[in-house]
Amino acid sequence: MGEQPIFTTRAHVFQIDPSTKKNWVPASKQAVTVSYFYDSTRNSYRIISVDGSKVIINSTITPNMTFTKTSQKFGQWADSRANTVFGLGFASEQQLTKFAEKFLEVKEAAKLARDKSQEKMETSSNHSQESGRNTPSSNQVSSMNGTDDEKISHTPETTALKSENDRLKTVIEQSNSNAKKAETELQTLRESNARLIDALQEANTSLENWKTQTHNTQEENNTLKKKIAELELQCKEENQEKERNAQLTLRVQELEAELQDKEQELENLRKQAEIIPQLMAECESLTAKLQAAEQGSKDARGKVLALQSEVDDTHQKHTHIKTELKKFMDALEGKIDELHEVRQGLSKLGIDN
Incomplete structure (x- = not known):
C-alpha cells in the first residue's frame, strides 16, 4: 500500500540555526501542514511537511528521539540524521498536546518494529549457524561412502543442502552487512548525540550566561532607577530652590522699591527741614x-x-x-x-x- 498519512495538523515550522545552535530560524512564513506518515513496506514512520514545492521537514522517527514541550504552544525534537533540531509553533495548547501524544505513540511503534527486526535477524543468524553445523556431518557421511565431489554430484539431498547452505551464507552476509550498517548508523547517532549534548551544554552555558547578564542588567537597571529617582529628587529640590530664589528676588525687588520710596520721603523731609x-x-x-x-x-x-x-x-x-x-x-x-x-x-x- 506504500506510505500513508496517519495524522495531520498545522503549525509554524522552525529549524535551529546551524551556525550558532542557539537561535531559531523560521522555515515557513505561515502555518503549514505537518503530517505523520507510515510506510508499510519498510515498517517506518516519518514526519513530513511541505511549504509549496519545498520540503521543509523529512524526519524519520526512531526510538531514540524525544519530543520536548518548551512552552504552552511550542515543541521541538532533534533529528541526528538530518543533523538539525526542528521546532513547531501551534495555535493552541491542545494541538501541541495531540502532536506530542502522537509522537510518543509513533516512537513506541518504531521501537516495536526495531525489536521485531532484531528478532528476525537473530533467528536467521541462529538458523544459519545450525545449518553450518549440520553441513560438515553430511560431508563426513558422504566422505565415508566416497569422495565429496562424487557424492555431491550424485546425491539429491546433498545438492539441496548445498543450495540451502549457500542461501544461508547469503542471509548471513546480508545480516552482517545490515549489522555493519546498523553499527555505522549507531555510531552516527552517537556522534550526533554527542554533538547534540555539546550543543545542549553550550545552550545551557549560554542560558546561564544569559541569566547572569539578565541579572546584571536588572541590577544595573535598578541602580539606574535609583539614580534617576535621586536625580529627579535633586531636580525637584533645585526647582524648589529656584522657586525660593525667585520669591526672594521678588521680595528683594519689593524691598528695593520700598527703600527707594523711603529715600524719596527722606529727601522730601530734608527739603522740608531746609x-x-x-x-x-x-x-x-x-x-x-x-x-x-x-x-x-x-x-x-x-x-x-x-x-x-x-x-x-x-x-x-x-x-x-x-x-x-x-x-x-x-x-x-x-x-x-x-x-x-x-x-x-x-x-x-x-x-x-
Whole structure:
C-alpha cells in the first residue's frame, strides 16, 4: 500500500540555526501542514511537511528521539540524521498536546518494529549457524561412502543442502552487512548525540550566561532607577530652590522699591527741614504782626470807648465812625483767622518734624 498519512495538523515550522545552535530560524512564513506518515513496506514512520514545492521537514522517527514541550504552544525534537533540531509553533495548547501524544505513540511503534527486526535477524543468524553445523556431518557421511565431489554430484539431498547452505551464507552476509550498517548508523547517532549534548551544554552555558547578564542588567537597571529617582529628587529640590530664589528676588525687588520710596520721603523731609528756618522766620514775623495787631486792637478799643463817649455829640460822626469801625473789625478778624491758621500750620510742622 506504500506510505500513508496517519495524522495531520498545522503549525509554524522552525529549524535551529546551524551556525550558532542557539537561535531559531523560521522555515515557513505561515502555518503549514505537518503530517505523520507510515510506510508499510519498510515498517517506518516519518514526519513530513511541505511549504509549496519545498520540503521543509523529512524526519524519520526512531526510538531514540524525544519530543520536548518548551512552552504552552511550542515543541521541538532533534533529528541526528538530518543533523538539525526542528521546532513547531501551534495555535493552541491542545494541538501541541495531540502532536506530542502522537509522537510518543509513533516512537513506541518504531521501537516495536526495531525489536521485531532484531528478532528476525537473530533467528536467521541462529538458523544459519545450525545449518553450518549440520553441513560438515553430511560431508563426513558422504566422505565415508566416497569422495565429496562424487557424492555431491550424485546425491539429491546433498545438492539441496548445498543450495540451502549457500542461501544461508547469503542471509548471513546480508545480516552482517545490515549489522555493519546498523553499527555505522549507531555510531552516527552517537556522534550526533554527542554533538547534540555539546550543543545542549553550550545552550545551557549560554542560558546561564544569559541569566547572569539578565541579572546584571536588572541590577544595573535598578541602580539606574535609583539614580534617576535621586536625580529627579535633586531636580525637584533645585526647582524648589529656584522657586525660593525667585520669591526672594521678588521680595528683594519689593524691598528695593520700598527703600527707594523711603529715600524719596527722606529727601522730601530734608527739603522740608531746609524750609523750616524760613517758616520759623515767617512765623516770628507773623507773631510780631499779631502782637502789633493785638496792640492795635487795644488801641482801637480805646478809641471805640472814646468814640462811644462822643456818639451823643454827633450822629453823623458816630455813623461814620461805626462804619469805619466795622470795616476795621472785619479786617481784624481776617488777620486773626490768618494768625490762627499760621499757628495751626506751625504746630503741624512741629509735630511732623
